[in-house]
Amino acid sequence: MGKKNDYSFCERVFAVVRKIPKGKTLSYVAVARRCGSPRAARAVGAVLRTNYNPMIPCHRVIYADGTSGGYNRGSIRKRCLLIREGAL
DNA sequence: CATTTGACGCCAA
DNA sequence: TTTGGCGCCAAAT
Structure with a gap:
């Protein structure tokens, strides 16, 4: 256990987004905050844009x-997905 | 290593 | 309410 951070920012973003339950949404700034950089809302978007993965509910980040x-x-x-999940 | 980009956030007009 | 502009951060080029 060692180090505070062996994971890149993008890895942390995925870890957080993956944990978002169905019917729930988080804002980019909220995700950024969980990743250790409360002002990195844009960076979160940049990561999700370049690394989208079908098993990550990235549509829950608004x-x-x-x-x-x-x-x-x-x-x-x-938006359609969010409505379907009852997030809206 | 320096510069550009962008799925953001907030405020002023 | 809508538009425009600035700041902030990390990834991509």
Whole structure:
């Protein structure tokens, strides 16, 4: 156990996003905060954009305003998924 | 190593 | 309410 951080920021982002339960949403700033960088909201988006993975519920990460935000497969798709899960 | 980019967030007009 | 602009951070080039 050793070190405080052997994982890159992107790995932490995935770890956090993967844990978001169905029907629940987190804002980019909230995810960034859990990753140890409370101001890295943009960086979170950058990671999810370049490393999207079908088994990661990245559609559950939305703007702090409560708006859906962007999505690799279209913001419309993202909103649809959120409604389907009951997050909206 | 320096610069650019971008799925953000917040405030002023 | 909508638009524009600045700040912030990490990944990508």
